[in-house]
Amino acid sequence: xxxxxxxxxxxxxxxxxxxxxxxxxxxxxxxxxxxxxxxxxxxxxxxxxxxxxxxxxxxxxxxxxxxxxxxxxxxxxxxxxxxxxxxxxxxxxxxxxxxxxxxxxxxxxxxxxxxxxxxxxxxxxxxxxxxxxxxxxxxxxxxxxxxxxxxxx
Numbered sequence: 001x002x003x004x005x006x007x008x009x010x011x012x013x014x015x016x017x018x019x020x021x022x023x024x025x026x027x028x029x030x031x032x033x034x035x036x037x038x039x040x041x042x043x044x045x046x047x048x049x050x051x052x053x054x055x056x057x058x059x060x061x062x063x064x065x066x067x068x069x070x071x072x073x074x075x076x077x078x079x080x081x082x083x084x085x086x087x088x089x090x091x092x093x094x095x096x097x098x099x100x101x102x103x104x105x106x107x108x109x110x111x112x113x114x115x116x117x118x119x120x121x122x123x124x125x126x127x128x129x130x131x132x133x134x135x136x137x138x139x140x141x142x143x144x145x146x147x148x149x150x151x152x153x
Contacts, residue, residue, distance in 0.1 A: 002124055003093065004132060006113040008139045012106050013151035019100055019107040020079050022149075024049045029057075032145045034138060037061060042068070051076050054087065061090060061134060071096075092116035092123075105153030109146070111139060 012019055022028050026045035033039040037059050044055035053073040060066045069089035076082045079100065086094035093116035101108045117123035117131055 001092070001116055001120070002127075004115050004117070004127060004135075006111070006115075006135055006139055008111045008143060010109050010143050010146060011103055011153055012109055012146060013153050014106055016079055016100060016102045016107050019109065019150070023098060023100065023109070024076075024078075024082060026055050031149075032142045033059075034141045036063075037138070038066075049073055049076055049082060055084075062130075065090075092118045103153075106150075111142075113139075 026041060026049070030039055030041070040058045042056040042058055044053060047053070051073055055071050055073070057069045057071075058066065059069055067090050070087045071084040071089075071094070072087050074083045074085050081097065081099045083098070084094075084096045093114065095114045097110075097112045099108075099110040099112075113135070115135070117127045119126070123131075
């Protein structure tokens with residue numbers, strides 16, 4: 001079974017505290033997710049992020065597909081990184097690491113996502129034709145929105 005990886009790195013023109021407060025607040029996911037995905041938080045985003053937090057969403061990754069997605073925040077080091085893992089949803093595995101570090105010109109943000117698609121070879125074909133492109137598009141959109149919100153050095 002193949003594991004796929006998306007790795008994005010972006011420098012933002014802001015301070016670490018501001019970047020952390022925005023990116024670690026699950027409610028802000030709506031602001032950096034494409035509108036066509038109809039992203040909606042159902043539960044779990046009422047408190048400040050903590051390890052063990054479960055967050056439930058409804059999302060439409062494709063026009064013909066609406067799904068529930070449950071992630072768990074498994075690790076949090078305030079101001080530095082957090083990890084979310086899918087507990088229920090469209091992927092066989094979704095492990096998303098978010099890193100923040102100060103830089104001379106602002107903050108460096110890194111996303112590393114490892115994921116698996118269900119359905120064996122059919123899933124691999126779907127990833128090649130559709131899913132991988134969709135995941136990349138989501139992170140490209142996220143980078144554009146973050147650049148618009150915070151600027152880039």
